[in-house]
Amino acid sequence: MAKPRVSTSFDRTNAEPVELAFPKAEYLARWTKAKAMMEAEGIDILFATAPAHMCWLHGYYAAWYRTQAPSNWGACLGTALCLGWDEPIHFDAVGEDALLYKTSVAEDIRYFDSRSPEGQPPFIVNELKASGLLKPGTRVGMEFRSFQPNRWVQETIEMAFREAGCEVVDASMILRTARGVKSPAEIAHIERAMRICELAHETAWRTIRPGVTELDVEAEMACAMHHAGGELSAIPIMIQSGNTIGGHQMPRRRVIQANEHIKIDCSGVWFRYHANILRGFWTGEPPEEVRDRYRRSGDSWDVFAKEARAGRPVREVNAELRRYYKDCGFEGKQAGWCIGYELGIALPPDWVDEFNFSYDEDPPDDVVWQDGFVGNFETLWDTGLIDTFVIEEAGARNLVDTSRIPFDVLVCEG
Incomplete structure (x- = not known):
């Protein structure tokens, strides 16, 4: 696994201990379940943007997801669950690092290098390419039934995947279904x-x-x-x-x-x-x-x-x-x-x-x-x-x- 990016404004090594919702083993079982469903649907990457789904995948939740923020503020946060990659890859603003530490078991976090809605989708694509996960023909599932992000932002992310040669499909039901039976x-x-x-x-x-x-x-x-x-x-x-x-x-x-x-x-x-x-x-x-x-x-x-x-x-x-x-x-x-x-x-x-x-x-x-x-x-x-x-x-x-x-x-x- 690639070494995750780290924040320069928050020192995790000296942060106070926090109580997460579950031990990591609970999330590992969820990743295995969801990946089996992805494989059955022929989906290589699931880009989860529904807040409840990011929470289910690794624990992360926030008070604000920038859903209706000003149009020049990027709101492309999401979690990529990828076949052939152990951990989910979470994409977010660097200012959320402390919150991710307090809520999430995610270890592979990629912080945007741009605040703009035009800069964030290419960042997602380039990071996935650099990790060897995205190439022409990759089948990407997005959550079109999620209110987060709004339609305009969803379309900018979808366009970036398509311009990279990916096939993009609606995979909203994968995690909706996976979450149905509780542990x-x-x-x-x-x-x-x-x-x-x-x-x-x-x-x-x-x-x-x-x-x-x-x-x-x-x-x-x-x-x-x-x-x-x-x-x-x-x-x-x-x-x-x-x-x-x-x-x-x-x-x-x-x-x-x-x-x-x-x-x-x-x-x-x-x-x-x-x-x-x-x-x-x-x-x-x-x-x-x-x-x-x-x-x-x-x-x-x-x-x-x-x-x-x-x-x-x-x-x-x-x-x-x-x-x-x-x-x-x-x-x-x-x-x-x-x-x-x-x-x-x-x-x-x-x-x-x-x-x-x-x-x-x-x-x-x-x-x-x-x-x-x-x-x-x-x-x-x-x-x-x-x-x-x-x-x-x-x-x-x-x-x-x-x-x-x-x-x-x-x-x-x-």
């Missing part, structure tokens, strides 16, 4: 994130009462999570109250009233791994009809937990859910729905990952629940009920401690 170490991080999310909802439960604002509740929840070591979530805490509940709303200055429904959707975060809970709260005693609707909606979890076993087709589990919802009196999308999606590493602005299901949309028979998959289960029939689960051989295991946060409407001071 035991990843699941442990998600469970730690869940304890933080539970703490946030306990805090909301204590805080909600007539006279406080949605922003007051958010402030207390965020404070509790950060004091417990939780990180900023990829989507802001969503709090809705009153008779305009719906959509994905940030908290407002609205004052919470007595005898009303409040829904709160948030994720706890640990080393960028997300665990998600949504709950409905009620100021005062909920009407019996509300309690009954929550009970019927919540009981669907027992069906999912039993039926969603590793290896079982998703469509079969959907059929069991449809049967349950019909038997208990919920009908179709007019009244609500049951869906879910993959969770894992996430950076703003989104924590929703690739795999998803909907109880009324059946995939082919070969789409099965995979052992180690982590996602959320949403049963939303004018009810605020979302929990996070992991698929195991015996079924879906709820990662939420429901003795702390019951799968039900939570009654607050009214």
